[in-house]
Amino acid sequence: MAGIASTLAKKRALAxxxxxxxxxxxxxxxxxxxxxxxCLSQGGLFSDPTFPAAPQSLGFxxxxxxxxxxxGVQWKRPGELCSNPEFIVGGATRTDICQGALxxxxxxxxxxxxxxxxxxxxxxxxxxxxxxxxxxxxFHFQFxxxxxxxxxxxxxxxxxxxxxxxxxxxxxxxxxxxxxxxxAYAKVNGCYExxxxxxxxxxxxxxxxxxxxxxxxxxxPSNMFQIIRKALDSGALLGCSIDITSxxxxxxxxxxxxxxxxxxxxxxxxxxxxRGRKEKLVRVRNPWGQVxxxxxxxxxxxxxxxxxxxxxxxxxxxxxxxxxxxxxxxRHYSRLEICTLTPDTLTDDSFKHWSICxxxxxxxxxxxxxxxxxxxxxxxxxxxxxxxxxxxxxxPDDNEVGCSFVVGLIQKNRRRLRxxxxxxxxxxxxxxEVPSQFHGQREVHLDKNYFLTHAQKARSETFxxxxxxxxxxxxxxxxxxxxxxxxxDPIDATLNDETVSDDExxxxxxxxxxxxxxxxxxxxxxxxxxxMNKIVAKRTDIKTDGFSLETCRVxxxxxxxxxxxxxxxxxxxxLWKKVQRYLGIYKKNDLDGSGTMSxxxxxxxxxxxxxxxxxxxxxxxxxxxxxxxxxxxxxNFVACLMRLEMMxxxxxxxxxxxxxxxELDFHQWLTFAMI
Numbered sequence: 001m002a003g004i005a006s007t008l009a010k011k012r013a014l015a016x017x018x019x020x021x022x023x024x025x026x027x028x029x030x031x032x033x034x035x036x037x038x039c040l041s042q043g044g045l046f047s048d049p050t051f052p053a054a055p056q057s058l059g060f061x062x063x064x065x066x067x068x069x070x071x072g073v074q075w076k077r078p079g080e081l082c083s084n085p086e087f088i089v090g091g092a093t094r095t096d097i098c099q100g101a102l103x104x105x106x107x108x109x110x111x112x113x114x115x116x117x118x119x120x121x122x123x124x125x126x127x128x129x130x131x132x133x134x135x136x137x138x139f140h141f142q143f144x145x146x147x148x149x150x151x152x153x154x155x156x157x158x159x160x161x162x163x164x165x166x167x168x169x170x171x172x173x174x175x176x177x178x179x180x181x182x183x184a185y186a187k188v189n190g191c192y193e194x195x196x197x198x199x200x201x202x203x204x205x206x207x208x209x210x211x212x213x214x215x216x217x218x219x220x221p222s223n224m225f226q227i228i229r230k231a232l233d234s235g236a237l238l239g240c241s242i243d244i245t246s247x248x249x250x251x252x253x254x255x256x257x258x259x260x261x262x263x264x265x266x267x268x269x270x271x272x273x274x275r276g277r278k279e280k281l282v283r284v285r286n287p288w289g290q291v292x293x294x295x296x297x298x299x300x301x302x303x304x305x306x307x308x309x310x311x312x313x314x315x316x317x318x319x320x321x322x323x324x325x326x327x328x329x330x331r332h333y334s335r336l337e338i339c340t341l342t343p344d345t346l347t348d349d350s351f352k353h354w355s356i357c358x359x360x361x362x363x364x365x366x367x368x369x370x371x372x373x374x375x376x377x378x379x380x381x382x383x384x385x386x387x388x389x390x391x392x393x394x395x396p397d398d399n400e401v402g403c404s405f406v407v408g409l410i411q412k413n414r415r416r417l418r419x420x421x422x423x424x425x426x427x428x429x430x431x432x433e434v435p436s437q438f439h440g441q442r443e444v445h446l447d448k449n450y451f452l453t454h455a456q457k458a459r460s461e462t463f464x465x466x467x468x469x470x471x472x473x474x475x476x477x478x479x480x481x482x483x484x485x486x487x488x489d490p491i492d493a494t495l496n497d498e499t500v501s502d503d504e505x506x507x508x509x510x511x512x513x514x515x516x517x518x519x520x521x522x523x524x525x526x527x528x529x530x531x532m533n534k535i536v537a538k539r540t541d542i543k544t545d546g547f548s549l550e551t552c553r554v555x556x557x558x559x560x561x562x563x564x565x566x567x568x569x570x571x572x573x574x575l576w577k578k579v580q581r582y583l584g585i586y587k588k589n590d591l592d593g594s595g596t597m598s599x600x601x602x603x604x605x606x607x608x609x610x611x612x613x614x615x616x617x618x619x620x621x622x623x624x625x626x627x628x629x630x631x632x633x634x635x636n637f638v639a640c641l642m643r644l645e646m647m648x649x650x651x652x653x654x655x656x657x658x659x660x661x662x663e664l665d666f667h668q669w670l671t672f673a674m675i
Contacts, residue, residue: 021123021209024142024151027188032140032153045077045137046155051187053157059193060419069101073166075157077137078176081165087130087139089175091118097178098289100167104195106239107185108168108287109263110203111178113237113339120235120341123149124207125177141184144209146412146473147360152184159192167192171289190416198415200239200263204339208237211356211408211477212339214461217330224336225280225326228269231338238266240284243334256295258332259286266336267321272311274303280326283313289320297323340406340477355477357484359385361615362471366599366622366630368615369470372428373451378600380448383474383615384487386434391480405478407431409460412471427472430456443490491617493648494610498581500573509576513569522566525552532579536634542586543595544634551639558646582638585609596631605637611644 028050039046051057053075055065063070078085088096096115097108114121129139140153158179159166168182185206186192201212217240221227231238244252244261252260268283281297297303299322304312313323324332342356361383363369370381389403407429414424432454438444476484505513516531517523523531532547559571567575589605590597597605599622606613606621613621621644625636632640650672654662664672 021142021144021149024149027150027152030153032138032151035153036134036136036138039136039138040134047137047157048153048155048187051154051183053155053159057186057191058159059191061193062196063102063191063193073159073161076160077156078131078158078174081158081160081163082174084174085131085176086174087180088125088177089170089172096170096172096175097287098169098171099287100165100169101161102167102192102195103197104168104182105287106198106200106263107182107195107203109200109239109265109285110207110237111168111181112265112285112287113204113239113267114207117235117237117341120208120237125181139180139184141181143185143188143206145188145206146410146471147358149209150188152188154180154184154187156180158183188416190419194415194418199337200241200265201337201339204237204239204337205408205410208339208341210237210339210341211406211475212337213406213408215336215338217333217336220330220336224330225269227338228266228282228336231340232269235341237339237341239337239339240264240266240329240333241335242332253291254332256332257291257293259288259291263287264333268313268323269326270311270313272307272313275306281313281323282326282329283321283323284329285321287320292320292322293324295324295328297325297328355479355481356475357482358473358475359484359486360471360473361486362619364470364619364622366626367603367618373430373456376452377448380446380451381600381603384445385474385476385484386444386487387476388483389478389480390482393479403478403480403482405476405482407460408475408477410473410475412473428460429474430459433457442485443488445487445489486615488614489612491614492612493644495645495648495652496610498574498577500570500577502568502570505569505573509573510569513572517569517572520566522564522568523556523572524566525549525556528552528556528567532635541593541595542583542590542634547635547638551635551642554639554642554646558642558649579638582609582641583634586634586637594631596627596633597637599626599630599632602626602632602637602640606641606644609641611641611648 030048030050035046047053055070058064058070058073059067061067097112099105099108114124124142126140126142128134137156138153139156140151142149142151156176158176165179168178170176170178182192182195186195189195199214201214204210204212215221215224215227217224228238241263242258242260251262254260265285265287266282267285270281270283271278272281273279284293286292292299295301361368363383368381368383370378373379387405387407389405391403392401393404409427409429411425411427414422417423432446432451434444435450435454438446476482513523514521516527518527526549529547529549529552532552536542536544536546555575556565556567559567559575561571562568585605585608586597589601589608591601602621602625603618621640622630625640626632627636651662652658654664
């Protein structure tokens with residue numbers, strides 16, 4: 001219950017503007033301004049207790065406490081490493097990011113691309129920080145984390161070895177913004193080692209709140225160069241890499257000085273006049289800050305001599321950045337990643353703004369984790385969303401009529417769990433065309449039969465372990481306005497009047513009731529428990545561990561019109577009729593004859609019983625009524641249906657004008673919650 005309340009509270013906070021970049025959530029409830037003021041007033045430097053200068057902040061395996069790689073590591077503040085430390089020297093540039101002893105080139109490539117856009121960088125690296133009068137050993141950075149911006153506070157104790165920064169560092173030895181940024185990102189992800197290995201798209205998204213897409217360059221579309229230029233013109237961040245064929249290939253340097261299994265930034269794309277023809281060029285940067293392409297169009301190559309001075313690009317020696325022809329780029333590189341930025345990120349009107357929608361949801365075992373198409377009986381249970389695209393793209397360079405959109409699916413918080421042996425889950429999505437009969441309908445949840453008879457129109461690549469546990473964030477970006485909403489069943493119930501009056505009870509049942517009820521001619525919850533368990537104990541076709549007193553109390557509460565907590569003749573007859581109907585539904589939906597129902601079978605049984613419920617409600621019901629093996633026995637099935645019916649009847653009785661909402665004072669809320 002506390003989890004449900006927290007989720008609702010979080011949704012309300014987001015609706016009120018919390019979690020935006022301008023009003024970021026304080027990570028671990030640490031307030032930068034308050035902590036800095038406290039340190040300044042006390043005359044001391046900040047030491048962060050939530051991410052200490054200790055072995056556990058470095059890592060758990062290769063950077064664990066017993067690893068040779070961490071021997072001799074000392075945590076030092078910038079003032080202990082140089083006489084005049086500075087936060088940023090001459091503006092943040094791509095050459096400020098040089099890789100250290102951590103395999104996070106993917107992250108550094110994202111940071112390098114970040115420096116190309118001052119507005120984007122300012123969102124991640126807040127102003128007003130440095131080593132001047134207000135220096136107190138404390139800094140803060142902001143990251144986008146699965147739908148909200150978080151403000152992360154750190155102290156400036158950095159891991160060093162032999163007097164040098166162990167991880168990312170600036171080519172300018174007295175500049176520390178990139179090292180501090182890496183530390184803040186390590187804190188969000190649990191430790192430095194959690195950053196080892198990854199996709200540049202992950203860094204792109206966490207630094208911008210944008211949405212990333214990936215292209216396999218061996219299957220590049222014919223207009224790939226136009227896509228790159230269009231992305232750069234829209235302020236997007238781009239990264240690229242060369243696949244490895246074996247572990248020995250990782251970060252191996254080719255004959256022409258390209259590094260395999262290494263993340264690069266793509267920072268420019270131009271066409272120049274070269275010997276009477278147009279030559280397409282792209283600019284790429286190695287986050288090492290050195291080791292550059294030595295082929296055609298590289299620094300100081302002869303090709304530049306045949307280009308007009310006005311078109312000649314600025315080429316420098318060994319700064320990690322280089323030009324190469326687009327065709328060579330396609331031949332040598334394997335993958336291109338593009339991160340499109342959100343409209344609020346792009347303050348420059350020269351950039352083209354996209355339309356965005358975001359939803360947070362979850363996969364839960366037994367209710368909304370339906371697996372892939374290999375599981376046809378549960379695939380339909382996965383969360384569904386409908387996307388409506390009404391406006392065509394404005395693209396004069398493209399003769400094809402269409403609506404461009406990008407779908408991004410992110411799993412949450414998996415990198416943090418590496419310390420306890422967890423990692424990314426295998427996830428993916430498929431795109432289907434909504435049948436014409438459902439056009440215009442707002443509440444549509446496609447069932448099993450649809451997916452058994454219809455093929456997907458598009459899908460993510462082979463389902464891969466690139467981020468997501470039970471909780472996920474789905475986002476849709478489109479060039480024009482669009483509408484995206486969850487597909488879910490409406491909450492509704494068909495509640496038939498099954499009331500049996502005393503006069504309608506036949507003589508046989510009346511005699512049975514007299515025998516069961518005793519002298520007071522009424523049946524209490526305790527007596528009902530005895531009766532029900534005697535009956536079900538004789539059945540071999542259903543499995544049950546017996547009706548609990550709590551379940552029997554719910555059954556009595558639903559049937560008890562007099563309010564005395566007991567059932568009279570007609571009330572008991574009505575309950576018996578209801579239980580018999582539930583038994584028929586239970587057996588019908590126990591498709592394998594196991595005597596229990598699986599959670600997917602339960603979902604179908606609830607629908608047959610007259611209830612249509614949302615994914616969220618199904619998750620709650622599974623958590624409450626399913627066994628550990630995700631099965632539901634008969635007594636829990638009856639308990640679930642009885643409580644559902646009671647909740648619906650109570651609501652409908654109070655909602656006299658059928659408005660769909662009711663108002664309760666605290667006393668009334670407690671009264672109904674305790675039923």
